[in-house]
Amino acid sequence: MIAFDKAPSLCRAYSRDFWIGAAVNPWMLQDAEYRALILRHFSSVTLENDMKPERLLDRKATLAGGDPLRAQMNFTLADRVLSFAAEYGLKVRFHVLCWHNQTPRWFFAENWSDAPDAPLASRETILSRQENYIRDVMTHVNQRWADTVYAWDVVNEAFEPDQNEPGLYRARSLWYQTLGPDFIPAAFRAARRYQAPGQQLYYNDYNAFQPEKRDAILAALKTLKAKSLIDGMGMQGHMNLDWPDFALCEEAIRRYAGLGLSVQVTELDIHCPGADAERQAALADRYGAYFAMLLRLHREGLPIGSVTFWGVTDRDSWLTGFRREGSYPLLFDGEKHTKPAFDAVLAQPDKALLKD
Numbered sequence: 001m002i003a004f005d006k007a008p009s010l011c012r013a014y015s016r017d018f019w020i021g022a023a024v025n026p027w028m029l030q031d032a033e034y035r036a037l038i039l040r041h042f043s044s045v046t047l048e049n050d051m052k053p054e055r056l057l058d059r060k061a062t063l064a065g066g067d068p069l070r071a072q073m074n075f076t077l078a079d080r081v082l083s084f085a086a087e088y089g090l091k092v093r094f095h096v097l098c099w100h101n102q103t104p105r106w107f108f109a110e111n112w113s114d115a116p117d118a119p120l121a122s123r124e125t126i127l128s129r130q131e132n133y134i135r136d137v138m139t140h141v142n143q144r145w146a147d148t149v150y151a152w153d154v155v156n157e158a159f160e161p162d163q164n165e166p167g168l169y170r171a172r173s174l175w176y177q178t179l180g181p182d183f184i185p186a187a188f189r190a191a192r193r194y195q196a197p198g199q200q201l202y203y204n205d206y207n208a209f210q211p212e213k214r215d216a217i218l219a220a221l222k223t224l225k226a227k228s229l230i231d232g233m234g235m236q237g238h239m240n241l242d243w244p245d246f247a248l249c250e251e252a253i254r255r256y257a258g259l260g261l262s263v264q265v266t267e268l269d270i271h272c273p274g275a276d277a278e279r280q281a282a283l284a285d286r287y288g289a290y291f292a293m294l295l296r297l298h299r300e301g302l303p304i305g306s307v308t309f310w311g312v313t314d315r316d317s318w319l320t321g322f323r324r325e326g327s328y329p330l331l332f333d334g335e336k337h338t339k340p341a342f343d344a345v346l347a348q349p350d351k352a353l354l355k356d
């Protein structure tokens with residue numbers, strides 16, 4: 001356990017393999033230690049919340065704009081992180097354009113109404129709002145930061161075959177309720193129009209290794225890929241100490257890559273319910289085995305482009321914050337010291353070299 005600034009750089013250790021990312025929040029950039037930790041150990045960042053529709057959309061400005069088809073946005077926080085990333089040469093994964101969660105209901109309602117029971121707008125209206133939203137966000141970002149953003153999560157968490165939903169799709173999603181399954185190709189068509197050269201378009205989901213869910217996703221991505229609308233699959237990677245079996249992850253990565261897609265691990269964390277030495281050693285073993293698997297696949301030629309941790313330290317992880325779980329799931333502790341899990345991940349590229 002040493003201070004983050006005494007430890008070898010994690011992203012440098014992986015520089016011949018893939019980018020190593022972290023989910024960050026704008027307040028971290030105001031904190032000299034967080035800034036230094038991020039710049040030393042990560043080559044990519046994702047905004048944990050501040051590029052989501054609920055954070056970008058500005059209802060007051062939208063009402064003032066008077067256009068029933070075009071929402072207005074406020075990019076202040078997102079821009080701050082993009083500027084920082086560009087200045088220091090960090091790459092950015094944009095998360096997320098279309099998601100049922102953290103998108104306010106008023107975006108889908110007639111006249112932008114925020115009444116809880118307001119009728120939903122027509123299909124044509126939502127299609128136009130979707131296109132305009134994607135155009136305005138991507139155009140804004142790409143005006144200044146086209147070279148900084150390398151991947152866009154275009155659609156997130158659209159499939160839920162195992163959660164009492166009537167079909168494969170997450171039926172409670174307002175995207176699904178207003179547009180049906182078409183919301184996915186429509187989103188990707190719009191994103192293709194406004195992406196910058198070199199940027200990749202992703203579908204992103206959790207538990208994307210579960211065979212039933214994986215197969216539902218694969219079927220949809222195959223159709224998108226046949227129309228050249230998608231470039232990659234984002235496998236979130238929220239895991240536990242004893243779940244899932246990494247053989248299932250490996251099989252899923254092979255199947256997604258088999259469609260001709262790049263694969264990124266986009267939200268990695270391994271829930272660990274204790275900070276004690278025994279459980280942290282188990283966490284280290286598990287992280288080590290996971291990265292060994294990713295490196296083996298990558299060196300075999302599978303297009304794994306980046307692996308992003310969902311948070312920077314145990315103290316800022318959503319598992320301790322949002323879920324209030326008492327979890328110690330990441331590579332740095334609350335004091336920003338490296339944990340055994342850090343050492344285990346850091347060691348894997350050299351171990352893989354010995355096997356080459």
Ligand code: G3I
Nearest residue numbers: 048049095096101102156206236238267310317318321322
């Ligand atoms: O910032 C407000 C604060 O002002 C307010 O007082 C407080 C009261 O609840 O809420 C704060 O916002 C919370 C935000 O996290 C920042 O902490 C939101 O309520 C809370 O909903 C939000 O949770 C986020 C969650 O997505 C919501 O769906 C987590 O931070 C974020 O880590 C999590 O990320 C998702 C990915 O986007 C998609 N995949 C799953 C992943 C984990 O759930």
